[in-house]
Amino acid sequence: MRRIWAALLLLGAAPAPVVQSQLLLTTDAPRLADYGLFDAAGHPAPGVQPYTLNTPLFSDGAEKFRFAWLPPGTKAQYRALGALAFPVGTVLVKRFAFPADLRQPAKDVRPIETRLLIHRPAGWVALSYVEQDGGAVLRRAGMKVPVEFIDKAGRAQAIDYAVPNQNQCKTCHQDGEAITPIGPTAGNLNGSLHGTGPNQLMTWATSGRLARLPADGWPRLARWDNAAEPLNARARAYLAVNCAHCHSRGGFASNSGLYLVPEEVTPAHLGVLKRPVAAGRGSGGHEFSILPGQPDKSIVLHRMTSSEPGIMMPQFGRALAHDEGNALIRKWIAAMPDPADSAPAAAAAP
Amino acid sequence: MRMALLIALLASSSLAQAKMIHVGPGGNAQEKLQTALIEAQPGDTVHIAAGRYALADGLSLDVDGVTVKGDGPDKTILDFTAQKVAGEGLLITSDNVVVRDLGIENAAGNGVKSKGSDGIALVNLRVEWTGGPKSTNGAYGLYPVSSKNVLIDRSVVKGASDAGIYVGQSQNIIVRGSRAEMNVAGIEIENSYDADVVGNTATNNAGGILVFDLPDLPQQGGRNVKLTNNQVIANNHVNFAAPGNIVAGVPSGTGIMVMANSNVLVTGNHVMGNNGSAVMVVAYTQAFTDKAYNPLPRSVSVAGNHFMDNGKAPAFAGGKEIAAAVGGTIPPVLWDGITRYAVPGGGGEKLAEGGINIDAPGISLNLGLQGTPATQARPAPMQQNLVVSTRPAIVLPAALEARAK
Numbered sequence: 015m016r017r018i019w020a021a022l023l024l025l026g027a028a029p030a031p032v033v034q035s036q037l038l039l040t041t042d043a044p045r046l047a048d049y050g051l052f053d054a055a056g057h058p059a060p061g062v063q064p065y066t067l068n069t070p071l072f073s074d075g076a077e078k079f080r081f082a083w084l085p086p087g088t089k090a091q092y093r094a095l096g097a098l099a100f101p102v103g104t105v106l107v108k109r110f111a112f113p114a115d116l117r118q119p120a121k122d123v124r125p126i127e128t129r130l131l132i133h134r135p136a137g138w139v140a141l142s143y144v145e146q147d148g149g150a151v152l153r154r155a156g157m158k159v160p161v162e163f164i165d166k167a168g169r170a171q172a173i174d175y176a177v178p179n180q181n182q183c184k185t186c187h188q189d190g191e192a193i194t195p196i197g198p199t200a201g202n203l204n205g206s207l208h209g210t211g212p213n214q215l216m217t218w219a220t221s222g223r224l225a226r227l228p229a230d231g232w233p234r235l236a237r238w239d240n241a242a243e244p245l246n247a248r249a250r251a252y253l254a255v256n257c258a259h260c261h262s263r264g265g266f267a268s269n270s271g272l273y274l275v276p277e278e279v280t281p282a283h284l285g286v287l288k289r290p291v292a293a294g295r296g297s298g299g300h301e302f303s304i305l306p307g308q309p310d311k312s313i314v315l316h317r318m319t320s321s322e323p324g325i326m327m328p329q330f331g332r333a334l335a336h337d338e339g340n341a342l343i344r345k346w347i348a349a350m351p352d353p354a355d356s357a358p359a360a361a362a363a364p
Numbered sequence: 365m366r367m368a369l370l371i372a373l374l375a376s377s378s379l380a381q382a383k384m385i386h387v388g389p390g391g392n393a394q395e396k397l398q399t400a401l402i403e404a405q406p407g408d409t410v411h412i413a414a415g416r417y418a419l420a421d422g423l424s425l426d427v428d429g430v431t432v433k434g435d436g437p438d439k440t441i442l443d444f445t446a447q448k449v450a451g452e453g454l455l456i457t458s459d460n461v462v463v464r465d466l467g468i469e470n471a472a473g474n475g476v477k478s479k480g481s482d483g484i485a486l487v488n489l490r491v492e493w494t495g496g497p498k499s500t501n502g503a504y505g506l507y508p509v510s511s512k513n514v515l516i517d518r519s520v521v522k523g524a525s526d527a528g529i530y531v532g533q534s535q536n537i538i539v540r541g542s543r544a545e546m547n548v549a550g551i552e553i554e555n556s557y558d559a560d561v562v563g564n565t566a567t568n569n570a571g572g573i574l575v576f577d578l579p580d581l582p583q584q585g586g587r588n589v590k591l592t593n594n595q596v597i598a599n600n601h602v603n604f605a606a607p608g609n610i611v612a613g614v615p616s617g618t619g620i621m622v623m624a625n626s627n628v629l630v631t632g633n634h635v636m637g638n639n640g641s642a643v644m645v646v647a648y649t650q651a652f653t654d655k656a657y658n659p660l661p662r663s664v665s666v667a668g669n670h671f672m673d674n675g676k677a678p679a680f681a682g683g684k685e686i687a688a689a690v691g692g693t694i695p696p697v698l699w700d701g702i703t704r705y706a707v708p709g710g711g712g713e714k715l716a717e718g719g720i721n722i723d724a725p726g727i728s729l730n731l732g733l734q735g736t737p738a739t740q741a742r743p744a745p746m747q748q749n750l751v752v753s754t755r756p757a758i759v760l761p762a763a764l765e766a767r768a769k
Contacts, residue, residue: 154399154402154403155394155395155398155399155402156398156421157395158420158421174448176421176449179398179402179424180402180426181401181402181424181425181426181455181457182424182450184426184457185424185455185457191480263582266457266479268510268582269479269509269510269532269533269581269582269583271580271581271582281653282579282580282653282654283580287653288580289578289608289610289650290608290609290610291532291578291581291610292503292504292507292509292526292530292532293503293606293608293609294473294474294502294503294504294525294526294605294606294609295499295500295501295502295503295525295606296473296503296606297606297607297608297609298606298608299606299607299608300607300608301607301608302608313608322472323447323448323449323450323451323472323473324451324471324472324473324502324503329449329450329451329473330449330450333448333449
C-alpha cells in the first residue's frame, strides 16, 4: 500500500526522515513534510507503523492509509471501550487517496489529504494537510477538491471531495469538551493488518507499544463487509464506526438520544421505535428511527441513503451514499421482528 | 509557542488584547469567513461587513468569548441557498459567544445552532427561508441545544419547517422581543429548565408558542417556564411539518401549547384570533418505554392573559363536536384532563403532582389516564381560581447581557 503513495509522487528514494517529536508537540507546521513522518516518496519514517481497522468509516470510497507513531519508549494503554489511551506525543495519521477506478484500488491512485491527530500535553489537536504541487500543506479552513473516479458499480462519479475544516474535525472527534481519537479502539484493531497475519493487538503488545493487554476477553468489532459474520454484529459495527462518533452520550449528537456505540443495549437509544426529536425534514415523513421489519419506514436508513444537506447522515464526511453499507443496514432492519407480529417487549430487542 | 501565547492571552485582561477581525464581501467568502472564525481569539470580534455572502458549506465557531457581528439583519446576509454540506448555517460549539446583526437565508438544515454552549446570545438576527413556508425548508431557525445561559433577543425567524425559535435541553434561558411567523411552531421550549419567554410576537404559525417535554433524551423533566407579555396572534397557518416530527401533531390554530412540563406559568399574554384553542394543556400523547419520563403537565397556571376571538374553528380531531357541546367556540383553555400515567414495564400508576390552575374559562376532556384516546372525552368546564402569577425573573450573566445590548 505504501508503494502506491511512492509511485504516485514519482520521486526517487530519499534518506529516511526522522520524526520531529518536539515540533509535533508544540507547533502546527505549515507543511506535512516538516514533521518528518514520511520521506519524499511517501514511505513512512522508522517507527511510523501502519494499522488497519476491521470496519472503517465510509469516505466516498477513498482509500485510507493509517499509521501510528508513539514517542520511543512509550506505550498505549489498553482500554476495552473507546480508543486506546495513547501517550502524549502520539500522532495518528490517516492519508486519503482516490484510485481512478475503485475496482482497481492499487492503480492510478491520487493522494488528496493527510489528517493528523497529535496528542499534545493540553489534549489532542486535529490538523489536515492537503496535497498541492510540491507537497501537503496545512488547510485549517478546509476546502473542496474536485475528484473523479469510477465507483465499485462501474459508474463515473464526479464529486467535490470535502477536506474538513478544523472545527469539523472536532465535531466528529469530540468526547464531551475534549478531542479524542475514534478509529483505533481495541475492538476495531482486533484483527490482522490488512486482513492477514498476526492480530494487531498482539503485535502492538509484543513490540512494546501496548500495555495492559489482558490475556483474553478482548472486544472485537466485526468486519462490516464479511458475509461470514453475523448480520447483527456487522450492522452494529457499521453503525458504530459511521455514526457513533456523534451518536454517543459524549458526542455531538448527544441531544438526539440516538446512541449507536457498540455497547448500547437500550432499544429506544438504538433507534428501535424511537420517535425523532429534532430531525425536521430529515424524518422523511417516517415516525421512527428504526421500525423493525420496515427499512423503508425507518428514518436511520432514509438519512443514510440521502445526499442532501439537512437530511443526510453523517452530516459531512461524504458526498455520496454508501450503497453497500446501506444494503447492510436495510437487511438488518428488515430482519428485525415486526412489532405488529409479537408482544412489544419481544419486538424491542434488536 | 502558540500555546504559550494562548495561555498568556487568557491570563491577561482580554479587553486589552481583544481585536476586530474584518471580513468583507467578494473572493472566496466561505474560506475567508471560516478562517476568521477559526483564527479568532477569546475576546475578539469578527465583523462581517454589509453584503451578500454566498456559502456552499456551513460555518462554525469553536472559540470561547467571540462576538460575530454584521451590519444589520438586512445588510449582512449569509446566503445558504446553494449549501451542499453540513446540517446548519452557523454552528457554535464554544462558550460566551454573541452572534448579532446578521441575516441568515435558506439554510439547508438549521439556521443558527449552538450545541453545549455556556453563554450564547443570538441578537438582532433574521433567519428566513425566502421561498415561503415549505416542508423542504430547514427545521429550526435559532436552535440552542444542550446549552446554558441562553439569550435570544430582537430576532426574527420566518419559514422554519419545525420551530422558528427552538431551545432544547437547555437551562437558564430568555427569549425576548423576537418575532416568529410562518413557521410550523413559532417558539418552542423543549426539555428545558428555567426559561422566560417574554415580549415576543408569534403570528401566522401553525402553533404560536410551545412548551414540550419528550422521552428518551439526556435532559428531560422540562420545568419552570414562564410565558409573559407575548403577542400570540392568528396562528392558523397550515401545519407543513414533515410527518413523524412531534410538531407535525400540533393542530393548526393553536396559540400556546403546554405538554408534559411542570411549573409552567402563562400570564399577561395577548392571545387572539387563534382558530383552534388559545391555550392547550396536554400530556404526551404517544406510548413510551422510558421509565424516567413523566408525560403529564403539572403545576400549570394560566392567569391574567387577554384572550379574544379564539377557538372559532378548531381543526383538531373532535374539535368541532367539543365546540358545539360548549356553545360554539372552544374556551381559552383546553386541557386533556389527563392526571395519571402508567410507568412502563409494570411500574404502577403515578398521579400528577400539582394541578392545572386557570382564571379564565376552560374545558377539560377528562381523559384521566395517559394514552386514553380523545374519542373517550367527557368534556366539562374547568373550575376557575384566583391564581398566583408571579415568580422571579430569569437572570443571565451581566457580561453576556452587556454584550447583547
